[in-house]
């Protein structure tokens with residue numbers, strides 16, 4: 700199949716890529732841009748490991764055509780750190796043991812970042828609901844939820860100290 704020039708804006712940088720029209724965003728990120736933080740954990744859109752944000756909204760990059768993302772802002776786990784420092788949710792994951800093998804972690808963090816952006820003080824039920832499309836086979840989820848709650852507290856403190 701003929702390749703086409705596709706322009707993707709990823710983590711604030713613009714890239715011109717020669718891709719087949721059927722190329723998936725996950726493959727463009729991992730194979731063409733070497734951004735391997737986003738993972739492929741399934742073949743049927745059920746694990747969430749490939750989650751990235753497109754214009755701030757969590758999307759499964761394994762089922763999204765790269766070409767459909769032209770003109771949109773794509774953020775991957777590699778773009779989550781803030782001014783070279785870990786984001787609150789990344790730090791909390793480290794502090795609370797939110798990751799074991801870590802395979803699911805990038806996808807979870809991209810989903811949590813969106814949740815906290817639209818709902819800075821989510822209830823437990825809202826957290827569980829937001830994360831229902833992300834699967835983890837290692838942690839049993841408890842440390843992960845502790846990490847998310849710690850990140851909520853840290854982000855609130857940051858907001859209050861900036862007032």
Ligand code: FES
Nearest residue numbers: 740746747749761
């Ligand atoms: S790789 Fe599993 S949902 Fe995308």
Ligand code: FES
Nearest residue numbers: 799800835836837
């Ligand atoms: S930490 Fe291993 S799959 Fe979640």
